[in-house]
Amino acid sequence: MRSICRCFLFFASVCLAFSTSSSTTDLDALLKLKTAMIGRRGSGLDDWNVSSSRNSHCLFSGVSCDENSRVVALNVSYVPLFGTVSPEIGLLNKLVNLTLSCNNLTGKLPEEIANLTSLKLLNISNNAFVGGVPEGIAGGLLEVEIFDIYNNNFTGRLPTGLVKLKRLKHLHLGGNFFSGEIPSVYSEIQSLEYLGLNGNGLSGKIPATLSRLSNLRELYIGYYSTYEGGIPTEFGSLSSLLILDMGSCNLTGEIPASLGRLKLLHTLFLQLNKLSGLIPAELSGLVSLKSLDLSNNDLTGEIPESFSELKQLTLINLFRNHLRGRIPPFVAELPYLEVLQVWGNNFTFELPQNLGSNGMLKKIDVSINHLTGPIPPRLCAGQRLETLILMNNYFLGPIPEELGDCKSLTRVRLMKNFLNGTIPSGLFNLPLVDMLELNDNFFTGELPDRISGETLGLLTLSNNRITGKIPPAIANLTNLRTLSLDVNLFSGEIPPEIFGLKMLSKINISSNNITGEIPIALGHCKSLSSVDFSRNNLFGRIPREIAKLEILSTLNLSRNHLTGQIPNEIRSMASLTILDLSYNKLAGSVPTGGQFLVFNDTSFTGNPNLCSPLLHVQCLPSQNLDGFSGRSSASSKVVIVIVIILVVLLGLVTAALKLKSYRKKCRESKAWKLTPFQKLDFKVEDVVECLKEENIIGKGGAGIVYRGSMPDGVDVAIKRLVGRSSGRSDHGFSAEIQTLGRIRHRNIVRLLGFVSNNDTNLLIYEYMPNGSLGELLHGSKGSHLQWETRCRIAVEAAKGLCYLHHDCSPLIIHRDVKSNNILLDSDFEAHVADFGLAKFLQGAGASECMSSIAGSYGYIAPEYAYTLRVDEKSDVYSFGVVLLELITGRKPVGEFGDGVDIVRWVQKTTSEISKPSDAATVLAVVDPRLSGYPLAGVIKLFKVAMRCVAEKSSERPTMREVVHMLTNPPPSPPNLLAM
Template sequence: MKNKLPVVLHLFIFFILLHSSNGFSDLDALLKLKQSMAVAPERSGLDDWVAPLPNSIVSNSHCSFSGVTCDENSRVTSLIISNVALNGSIPPEIGVLNKLVNLTLTSNGLTGELPVEMCNLTSIRFINFSTNAITGEFPGEIVAAMAELEVFDVYNNNFSGMLPLEFVKLKNLKKLFLGGNFFSGEIPEDYSEFQSLQSLGLQGNALTGRIPWSLSRLSTLEELCLGYFNSYDGGIPPEFGSFKSLKLLDIGGCDLSGEIPESLGNLKMLHTLFLQFNNLTGEIPPDLSGLVSLKSLDLSSNNLTGGIPESFSELKNLTLLNLFLNHLSGPIPPFIGDLPNLEVLQLWTNNFTFSLPPNLGSNGKLLILDVDGNHLTGTIPQDLCKGGKLQILVLMVNYFFGPLPEKLGDCKSLTKIRIMNNFFNGTIPAGVFNLPELTMLELDNNYFSGELPAEMYSESLQIVSISNNRLTGIIPPAIGGLVNITKLSLQSNNLIGGIPEEMFNLKRLYAINFSDNNLTGEIPADIGNCSDLTSLDLSRNELHGEFPRGILSLSSLNILNVSRNNLIGEIPAKLGHMKSLTVLDLSYNQFSGRVPSDGQLKDFNDTVFAGNPNLCSPHLPHCESITNLKHHSVSLNKSKLFLSIFIPITITFSILIFFLLIKQKNKIQKSKSWKLTTFQRLDFKAEDVIVCLKDENIIGKGGAGIVYRGSMPNGIDVAIKRLMGRNHGFEAEIQTLGTIKHRNIVRLLGYVCNRDTNLLLYEFMSHGSLGEILHGPKGAHLQWETRCKIAIEAAKGLCYLHHDCSPLIIHRDVKSNNILLDSDYEAHVADFGLAKFLRDAGGSECMSSIAGSYGYIAPEYAYTLKVDEKSDVYSFGVVLLELISGKKPVGEFGDGVDIVRWVRETISEIPPPPETAVVVAVVDCRLKGYVLESVVDMFKIAMMCVEEESTRRPNMREVVQMLTNGNL
């Protein structure tokens, strides 16, 4: 027992209260509980917990409290309070309820530690405190007093320390759930000595070491969960095949290695086997066919090879088969289509070949089919939706051909259809635009032809993307019937006619892309009705008329591209006052007049206005040629007069500015108000940093500031980043960044500041940035092995930010120029000028405007301004494409085309099998002697990272796993 004296004092005081002359009843204890565990104001749940009126003769009023059950003596035997948003802690008075058999306080907001007075609950059999925020090391003395305990559940709290041993002594304990906490150390060997245990849940902690093989001695065990956030050495003990009663084995996501033991096939009663997200190797053992009761098998995200064993045809009870993210190959065996109970089949990102089983879906039970990213071909089985239950159909990035089955247009259960990047042809079944549950229809990069249907009335469709096909005809007015659509992409087809006005009644639209068609007419004035629009691309058409004034009312518009049309007239001055606009392209039209010089239009470069011969701007060389010639002489005389006055004033002003700058520079260097704050021991002073702020020491400039190289008196070089402006939250955030310690993140050594200036001090990276080397003359020396190493190291740095540091951090500006290389070319993620702290794991933030670098910005960030860690994943995918191709993200592929679009267009232009052919087409010609399979593996990972839908991207932990466990 830890710290016995305080426990004894606690209990002594408690029993004095209990046996005082006034007594302390169950009613008093419950009212004290209500006082300590107050319900949040917006919730109700304990409203009827009120004291009886004075002089009331009722002595058992508490027995009618909600959640309370009493025995015949009005003693509380059961207390069940769930989902009522309690806060506060469990008070010591809980020990008064010494007749409690069931104490359940789940899914509330309880904090603090468990009171030692719970030792008095000697009759307790069921305790459930799951999904709260209770903290502290686990008080083993409480458990020791509960001899009758059968169920103990504290899943998803904040307990820490080693796993308590006291549970082992409880002879009646059947269910023990300690998962979702912060327990550390190894699983004790003593845990193999439970006498009656049926369920053991230790998942989601910080456990290490090897999984004890001795757990297999638990002859009564039915459920064993050990994975997720735990990190074990070695593999699955082969002895686990000797469990006699095991029904569920979940050891996913805990760094297991080695092969899957064949002995697991002996678990005849097992219905669930989860081994996903580990480092398991070898082939899938055919012996697993012995799992005759198996319903759910998940071996996804490992390094398994070989094929699906033919013996799996014996698994007649199988409902879920997940094998995605492995290196499996060969055909999908035909018997998969004959499994009578199969509901979920997910095989994406493997190397499966040939066609889908022709009978797939014929059992009438199929819910989900996802075979994205394989080498499958052939046509689509006709009976995928035979039972009318199919919800998700994902076939993208394969070599399927032929028309879509017309039956899909009648499959009313469908919620998602994603079949991009194949060779489908024929017309699109008209019925898919009217399915009652369908939210996503993505048919991009195929060969669909014909016209869009004249009737569209789905109220569920949110995303329709049919770009890069061969559609003809008009955009039907019926498209206005898709009342909840948010994204509509019809780019790169052969559509004609005008843009229907009906579509601008779609109030939820945030992205429209009709580029690269043959559309004519004017842009409808009603476009301003789409108030949520953030991206509008109408480029490469034959639209005419003046710039539509309705666009100026789109306050959330981030991206506007109307280039390569026949638009005329002047560019309205109000366009420069659209503060959210970050990407603009008006090039190659017939605009005339002057480009407005106020607002943010002056911040866009010349390419935005190029190809408009009658457009005048100070940056356009032909501006003078279109000036009205009859005013030339008058203007000339005015210019002479102006210059005679302006030049002397300018010279005088310049001299004054020069001396002011000299004075300011001296002030910066000699100021005694500088303060040096360090995060480790540094053998230099603030003055040593200040003297390095010279122009000859500048090694980089960016939007956030200027970077200098500083040589300190002790011979150490540091990078000094002088920030632009003064940030009032600077010190608080820097204190957090200063605690980040990871090998692949540039270390913040400290900072120097005064009232006007902030200087960040980083460790110096002698080889500069990856972008500078890769896209410069030294890029030829950066060969494939080094590029792979850099990719892995940078991924590990980002993984730490997203998953392991506290608070979690989104970088928001991941790019090759922010990956720095030291003397050994080891990669370090740098520049946290745009970083955001995520207080809630898995949360997101909505930004007021787009931040980041063009070419790296994720689509959803540009459309919705919502940012989460998947936005960083997209940017990292762009970096991987840079490493493969040696090309910059933008500027090398033509107007409006970035590296992601260039790669996708390259894929669409190469006949099957395109995977290796695409890599050969895009790989950096400066690379010599690389292993093609390694480049293909990184290419696959990169394309997963740059998926348009953020939910389809892996997280950085998965990216690291794929990069380190593949063939790179």
């Protein structure tokens, strides 16, 4: 008995020693992993330290252990981490769950992961891993059920060894740079329930063998890939499928009727392809379908009547096709319908008059069709309607009064119809509406005296028959940015209260019967960029206060009865580029110098009492160029001398106070602080040391850029922001910089770190040896930038912007897309730079209206003329300008004469071709320095560019669509030969 006990004790001690040894190995492995993954101080791995406790590693954040203190789960998502995964990961051979998602981990995936034979969940998504997935991994991960490497930088072919994972249920390889075909052997992973291959660069045919995955519930294989052929008809046998997403992947042919057999399918996304033919009536068999998106294809015919069987539908997207006929009455009977978007087709007849009666409708967009009849009165029956877009149709009659009580509305776009009657007063008092566009109709009556829509930003009533006075209550629209009342029958005076609106950017009341003088209060509205009071009955002088509008770019006061002299103060309005004072009763001399050098004679014609060499009218002595009469010139000179003395004294006092303040700031300024966003092998002193005159490589409105050589031999770009307060005194700024530091995409310049003290902010970027696209394209080396490189740069820059718009979290609008902000590395790969900073930095050290300015001259979208608020379509316009630069080799402005930019020049040049064709159009503008380019490819890029620079933002594609168009192979008709 004693010998048995001794044996048991010996065995127990051996097991304990082995367990202790294994747990010690786990501790060592975790500490080595921490060193490699480089958790920043305060990042969440601070507690990963050795302590006296034997099993202290089980208390590490993100670590779970079993009863033997072996690590079974490691979950360190969102830390963030910036290093690599070391081979020691293979020592944690009891791991069941390995989750490292949403960090900035780089390098290759270590082969040692194959040692994790107990692993069931592997999630390393949203990092920056590179290279291919080691085929040998599959040999060890036989127990894995979830394999998720989404959104990294993996390249090469899709790994085929994964077929060995017989228990695999969830496989997500999307968001990488895999190429080639989808391996047909994936059909052998019979346990698969989720397959995500979206967001890669795959090609070839979609293997029909995937239809053998009988347990598959979700299939995502679109976006960025360009497959040949269409949807395999065999997919109709995927009986367990719930979601089928094949959007944006170059699919051709017809939609297989066999898909109607997928009885469990609730989501069918086939948008942004080249699918043609009729919508199969057999899709009515999708009795569980909730979301249907067939938009942006070449579908024809009518909406099948059999779709009345799809009672679960909540979303119908059929826009941008060639559909015709009526919108069937059964659409209004769908009990759960929330979104109906069928714009850009050829639908006719009336909308179903009971549409919205289900009480669920949130968004309806039927614009750009041929619909007629009255607007259905019950669209907002459930008080859920948010977006109502009926523009560019033939709707008749008045706006239903019920819409004036729809408190959920945010956007109302009814322009370009045949609507009449009085506008319901309730529309001007809705609590959430931001956009109210009713222009180009036949509305009559007066505007209500009570207006209180505090969220309303855009109000356009142009080209109607509205009468009465402009109500002062418009001043209650505190967020109003655009007010367009032109081409109506308004009378009375301009209410001065309107100019108390701090956000107002554009006001147009031209072509009315407005009388009275221009209110002096106009000068108080500092955010105005465009003012048009032309074609009215205004009288009196032009107020000098107008010169206080520092960002005013357009001023049109023509065809009124204005008198007096033109204010000299307009000389200092540096932003004013369009001035029209023609056909008034102005007198005296036209001021010279300053901004008046920009204007031509058409700005002043039709004023008989004006004199100027510009008008070929000689000024008499009494018409003093400075605006003073001869009788008062002596006294005026005395006054000027006194004023100059006072200004000098005031300047000296101000300078003394500023010097005192500066010295105080210098004394109080704290030491520099470095905030890294990845592993940096240099110190803050190394960065500050580079701020020398000889290191400057660029200057702009936002700051000065220095080239810095770090001790490890790596070059960086250091951007010193000007006119900004410290990040430490602006928590919003710091938060935005942290967000930018996490952005990771191969076509976006990486923000390495952030250096600041109380006075200065320094942003540290990776250095791009070949500078900016603008400098290279328009410099002496532009001829060396040939077509293949230009085309690749266009695609890469588009992918970077697409990431910001669609895949980044939070989504970012760049707001200053231009060729000088597209940087090129040593291989001429494009990287978008200065992304989002115009937006994120707006609060520090700038006035509210000035901080809203975005963009560079020549790249700014047309809508900027009437609002300082830009969106992602403004970025698309700017990118279109960049594409035109790549095609023509010309700068966006400065080469085409006054007031003409590259877009207008291209439009004018191509419109003058006697026998227009795609080839003739392109050849008229293509860069003569190019040689050996494929004409078909240039034509395709030109067409994409012209879509991007469409006048109306709604007609421009999204950046996701742009990437799709650029990466699709162009057509190759036989007559288009290489030049």
